Amino acid sequence: MTHHAMLIEDEPNIAEAIRFLLNREGWQVTTLGDGGVAEAEVRARRPDLVILDLMLPGRSGLEILQSLRADPATAELPVMMLTAKGQGRDREAAERAGASLFMAKPFSNTEFVAAARSLLGVA
Amino acid sequence: MPLSALTGSRVRERRLALGLRQADVARAAGISAAYLNLIEHGRRRVTGDVLVRLATVLGIESAELEQGSEGALAEVLRTAAAAEPEAAAELERIEEFIGRYPGWARLSGGLQRRIGQLEQAVAALNDRIAHDPHLSLSLHEVLSAVSSVRSTAAILAETEDIEPEWRARFHANLHHDSERLATGAEALVAYLDGSDRTEMPGAVSPQEELDDWLAARGWYLPELEAPGGEVDLSALASAAARDLATVWVARMRADMAALPLPRLEAALAEWGPDPVLIGTRTGVGVLVAMRRLALRPGSDLGLVIADAAGALVFRKPVPGFVPPRFGAACALWPLFEALARPMMPVLAEIEMAGRRRARFAARAWGEASWPEGFGGVEVRQAAMLLSPVPDAGGSVRRVGATCRICPEPGCPARREAPIVSEVTGLRG
Numbered sequence: 079m080t081h082h083a084m085l086i087e088d089e090p091n092i093a094e095a096i097r098f099l100l101n102r103e104g105w106q107v108t109t110l111g112d113g114g115v116a117e118a119e120v121r122a123r124r125p126d127l128v129i130l131d132l133m134l135p136g137r138s139g140l141e142i143l144q145s146l147r148a149d150p151a152t153a154e155l156p157v158m159m160l161t162a163k164g165q166g167r168d169r170e171a172a173e174r175a176g177a178s179l180f181m182a183k184p185f186s187n188t189e190f191v192a193a194a195r196s197l198l199g200v201a
Numbered sequence: 202m203p204l205s206a207l208t209g210s211r212v213r214e215r216r217l218a219l220g221l222r223q224a225d226v227a228r229a230a231g232i233s234a235a236y237l238n239l240i241e242h243g244r245r246r247v248t249g250d251v252l253v254r255l256a257t258v259l260g261i262e263s264a265e266l267e268q269g270s271e272g273a274l275a276e277v278l279r280t281a282a283a284a285e286p287e288a289a290a291e292l293e294r295i296e297e298f299i300g301r302y303p304g305w306a307r308l309s310g311g312l313q314r315r316i317g318q319l320e321q322a323v324a325a326l327n328d329r330i331a332h333d334p335h336l337s338l339s340l341h342e343v344l345s346a347v348s349s350v351r352s353t354a355a356i357l358a359e360t361e362d363i364e365p366e367w368r369a370r371f372h373a374n375l376h377h378d379s380e381r382l383a384t385g386a387e388a389l390v391a392y393l394d395g396s397d398r399t400e401m402p403g404a405v406s407p408q409e410e411l412d413d414w415l416a417a418r419g420w421y422l423p424e425l426e427a428p429g430g431e432v433d434l435s436a437l438a439s440a441a442a443r444d445l446a447t448v449w450v451a452r453m454r455a456d457m458a459a460l461p462l463p464r465l466e467a468a469l470a471e472w473g474p475d476p477v478l479i480g481t482r483t484g485v486g487v488l489v490a491m492r493r494l495a496l497r498p499g500s501d502l503g504l505v506i507a508d509a510a511g512a513l514v515f516r517k518p519v520p521g522f523v524p525p526r527f528g529a530a531c532a533l534w535p536l537f538e539a540l541a542r543p544m545m546p547v548l549a550e551i552e553m554a555g556r557r558r559a560r561f562a563a564r565a566w567g568e569a570s571w572p573e574g575f576g577g578v579e580v581r582q583a584a585m586l587l588s589p590v591p592d593a594g595g596s597v598r599r600v601g602a603t604c605r606i607c608p609e610p611g612c613p614a615r616r617e618a619p620i621v622s623e624v625t626g627l628r629g
């Protein structure tokens with residue numbers, strides 16, 4: 079079965095690199111550049127993993143995470159938060175809101191792929 | 202009157218310097234020689250008439266006798282003692298300390314003043330790091346570009362069998378990100394350079410950079426007198442400051458075209474420096490008249506302009522009135538009444554709290570505008586023009602620059618504790 083990751087990231091070049099990396103793992107990747115539509119898309123497409131940037135246009139990553147966690151259908155969905163170094167306070171808030179894992183930019187590709195695999199329980 | 206002993210010793214010093222005998226000075230001042238002797242040795246307080254008469258006889262200002270430079274020093278030392286109560290400094294022996302160890306006393310006072318300056322600098326830097334959107338935006342740009350470069354470069358380096366289309370795409374992305382990185386890094390360097398160049402706590406934001414530049418230019422840009430005259434902005438270090446300056450220059454140009462110098466001078470001669478009269482009678486509007494009055498060559502008027510949030514978007518200081526460089530201004534400024542009640546002229550005589558007690562006639566005026574028309578947002582702005590006036594007694598509103606450096610005791614509008622203290626008021 080193909081894993082499906084949904085990537086919500088407004089930096090197109092970062093999104094492209096991540097997409098390439100996860101495609102090479104054999105995963106299907108959907109990318110969204112705007113926070114406003116993200117929640118509806120997650121509900122509609124039911125990905126196995128959500129990779130969510132903390133700072134997004136439209137709606138912040140933190141708000142999206144909070145609504146996903148508030149809904150029983152998505153409460154257990156693995157969510158990887160992408161943060162920038164220096165967003166300490168935002169990161170604490172996301173931790174309380176129930177992010178499964180944090181990845182600080184700039185990240186190494188190897189670490190990133192390993193983290194994504196671990197969230198889906200892929201060895 | 203805590204400084205009686207010092208006042209006495211100053212009387213004695215002055216008398217001896219003039220080579221006068223105690224008896225002669227006492228007679229001329231209308232007191233007994235024995236009483237003058239007690240005064241000189243700090244055993245009698247000298248106040249009021251006697252002080253004034255002694256000062257006259259000795260040919261010196263009474264304030265100089267009363268306060269001297271030690272007066273100011275004693276104040277600073279009291280502030281230091283109040284800040285460190287655990288040290289249990291012997292406040293009642295402060296004059297003795299200054300008298301016996303003048304060097305150590307000056308050193309302690311100097312250190313206390315330095316602490317005050319450093320506290321202000323720290324507050325300015327904190328503010329800059331915590332609230333400066335320009336800095337955090339530049340940093341975010343750089344960090345995003347670096348993240349993308351790192352991932353993309355690693356893909357190119359580590360993927361052996363990468364398809365040519367992907368390779369081309371990633372190369373293009375790298376190129377794009379490196380451009381972004383260069384621009385972002387340049388903006389950061391210019392920004393940090395700009396603040397390095399000036400003395401602490403110098404320009405810490407683009408707004409302050411613009412203020413400093415305008416001050417260096419004497420608040421007047423003669424280039425704009427000629428139609429289409431260009432202003433060289435290259436002295437401004439950061440792009441953000443140059444952007445602000447471009448907007449400001451355009452406004453100045455429009456103001457000068459609306460109310461050229463000869464017409465402004467004619468209006469001044471006819472109606473006096475009243476911006477409401479000049480603004481309405483010439484039809485240019487009150488805010489334009491205020492800017493023209495404060496920014497004409499050789500003007501001694503101060504001007505501050507605030508936006509609807511009360512943030513100072515323009516500051517032209519005058520001696521005795523220095524608007525705060527960071528943080529909010531004094532809530533008692535007439536400026537803020539004008540901001541809350543647009544189209545109502547606010548006139549008030551104000552006195553700046555602190556030692557200098559400069560007085561000003563403050564004329565403030567606020568306006569609302571709707572640059573986007575119906576359905577658009579309201580943009581409100583208020584300006585306050587300050588003309589220095591002599592201290593003529595009478596009722597006056599005591600205001601400060603901003604709470605942290607305002608010693609005014611018992612201010613009902615105080616927002617936070619001061620880091621300085623009033624002449625007699627100990628901060629506890």
